[in-house]
Amino acid sequence: EKCGYPHFMLKEIFEQPECLKNCMRGRINADVDKVTLSAVIDYKERLLAAKRIIIVACGTSWHAGLIGKQLIETFCRIPVDVEYASEFRYRNPVVTKDDLVIAMSQSGETADTLAAIELAKRSGALIYGICNAVGSSIPRATDTGSYIHVGPEIGVASTKAFTGQVIVLVMLSLALAKEKGTIDDQTYNDVVKELSLIPDKMKEVLEQNDKIADLSRIFTYAHNVIYLGRGYSYPVALEGALKLKEISYIHAEGYPAAEMKHGPIALVDSDMPVVVIATHNAMYEKVLSNIQEIKARKGRVIALVTKGDETISRIADEVIELPKTLECLEPLLATIPLQLLAYHIAVCKDKNVDQPRNLAKSVTVE
Ligand code: M6R
Numbered sequence: 001e002k003c004g005y006p007h008f009m010l011k012e013i014f015e016q017p018e019c020l021k022n023c024m025r026g027r028i029n030a031d032v033d034k035v036t037l038s039a040v041i042d043y044k045e046r047l048l049a050a051k052r053i054i055i056v057a058c059g060t061s062w063h064a065g066l067i068g069k070q071l072i073e074t075f076c077r078i079p080v081d082v083e084y085a086s087e088f089r090y091r092n093p094v095v096t097k098d099d100l101v102i103a104m105s106q107s108g109e110t111a112d113t114l115a116a117i118e119l120a121k122r123s124g125a126l127i128y129g130i131c132n133a134v135g136s137s138i139p140r141a142t143d144t145g146s147y148i149h150v151g152p153e154i155g156v157a158s159t160k161a162f163t164g165q166v167i168v169l170v171m172l173s174l175a176l177a178k179e180k181g182t183i184d185d186q187t188y189n190d191v192v193k194e195l196s197l198i199p200d201k202m203k204e205v206l207e208q209n210d211k212i213a214d215l216s217r218i219f220t221y222a223h224n225v226i227y228l229g230r231g232y233s234y235p236v237a238l239e240g241a242l243k244l245k246e247i248s249y250i251h252a253e254g255y256p257a258a259e260m261k262h263g264p265i266a267l268v269d270s271d272m273p274v275v276v277i278a279t280h281n282a283m284y285e286k287v288l289s290n291i292q293e294i295k296a297r298k299g300r301v302i303a304l305v306t307k308g309d310e311t312i313s314r315i316a317d318e319v320i321e322l323p324k325t326l327e328c329l330e331p332l333l334a335t336i337p338l339q340l341l342a343y344h345i346a347v348c349k350d351k352n353v354d355q356p357r358n359l360a361k362s363v364t365v366e
Contacts, residue, residue: 007347008354009155009247013339014206017199019150019160020332023167030196033189039128039144040175046126048179050100053078054093054125056085056116057104058363060158060242064165065104066235067331071169074328075177075187085112086366089119097124103145105129106153106161107362108136115366117141130168132161146172155354156361157246159339162239163202163332170195170329194326198333201323205336208320212337215302215318216344219273222250226264227338228257229277230287236277236331240338247346247353257283257290270298275341276316277334280306281327291315302341304334 005011027036040047053072055065062084069080083093085103089112095101101120105113108131117127117138129138129145132153139145148164174191177183219225225244229237238254245252255264257276268274274294278287288311291301295315303316306324313319320337322330346353 007155007343009157009159009343012153012155012159013336013343015151016160016163016336017202017206019164020167020202021199022151023149023164024171024195025149027171028192028195030193033192035171035174035178035192037146037171037175039146040172040179043126043128043144044179047100047176049098050078050126051098053080053100053102054088054095054120055080055082055102055104056088056113056120057082058085058110058112060162060239061104061106061110061113061165063235063239063242064162064169065102066238067166067232068102068104068169068173070232071173071328072176075173075183076180077182083116085110085116089115093119095120095123095125099123099125100128101125102128102130103138103142104131104165105138106132106148106158106165108133108138109362109364110138111364111366114138114141130165130172132164154361156356156359157243157342157353163335166331167195167198191326191328194329198325198329201325201333202336204323205333208337209340212320212340213344216341217348218318219302219341220345220348222271222273224267224272225250225252226267226272226274227252227254228260228274228287228290229254229334230257230283231281232328232331233277233279233334236334236338237275239335240275240342243339243342244345246359247342247356248349248351249357250345257287260290260293265293265297268294268297268299270300272299273302274299275302275304275338277304277330278309278312279304279322279330279334280309280324281330288312304337
């Protein structure tokens with residue numbers, strides 16, 4: 001069932017273009033520029049009445065939630081809080097019937113997320129689930145929701161579920177924004193059109209697998225790795241670091257790039273690999289100067305850049321190119337090389353990538 005791949009994780013990384021098509025099927029119609037989510041139709045009144053959104057999740061799902069915050073705040077102009085379910089459930093949070101709580105979970109069985117839902121329900125908030133496992137406990141406990149439909153995820157390190165969650169969050173923010181009238185037609189149409197091109201652009205990124213495998217060999221020596229990104233790429237940096245920690249047992253930290261100078265730059269020396277998401281968007285110049293600061297301290301920079309970038313290619317030690325896309329969709333492409341990097345480093349170190357030590361696929365105890 002690994003379909004010729006040596007590990008489920010690699011299979012699941014490569015499945016992503018197909019999974020995302022499945023996730024968008026029947027929901028995105030690029031011919032008429034329209035997003036249709038049945039939950040948004042069925043619960044329209046209550047969704048539009050929400051004064052605040054609280055996203056509760058753990059691990060990788062929490063990282064997807066951080067991207068959701070940016071999408072929803074940008075397009076729908078509703079304030080969004082993103083909470084670790086384990087913290088939320090124990091700190092007597094303020095939740096009201098005017099809140100919409102979005103619970104995100106691949107497995108649909110995470111104990112802390114389920115407990116956060118039960119708590120929010122008691123305040124009368126509407127609960128919306130974004131899950132993968134059909135019929136699991138979380139979808140059953142929610143009022144409504146959208147499945148990500150990426151198929152079973154076997155590898156303990158979550159990959160295709162993350163990109164599936166991000167796609168659902170893009171669709172949800174577009175559908176809600178359209179109903180609220182907070183998005184202009186041009187932006188809405190541009191994002192819908194670009195979404196339908198994402199699977200092919202992902203395939204282009206996956207074609208660099210051999211190159212990423214080669215450069216992974218260089219970095220197996222590392223005991224620490226820093227991941228940097230800004231805006232939509234900051235949660236991607238966190239996710240890249242989590243992937244590396246989980247399967248290669250290398251200590252890794254994700255940071256918003258501009259926070260470097262508030263502490264972590266003290267760690268940079270000639271041994272320190274720094275993975276920087278430096279795509280061509282509004283923050284490009286600022287991230288470029290972060291790279292220069294790292295190089296000035298002899299750090300080893302692995303940069304994710306937009307195809308054709310010459311400036312960063314000249315100063316970074318290693319470069320991985322990504323096709324151009326809209327800034328809000330960049331996480332869908334930038335995540336892939338980071339998944340592959342973690343995978344290949346772990347394989348080089350002869351680790352059990354599908355079942356890393358101390359971890360379980362669904363965390364059903366707190
Ligand atoms: O099934 P869930 O999405 O609720 O799981 C949440 C986390 O346990 C999960 O994302 C975990 O962090 C993964 N091992 C990440 O790769």
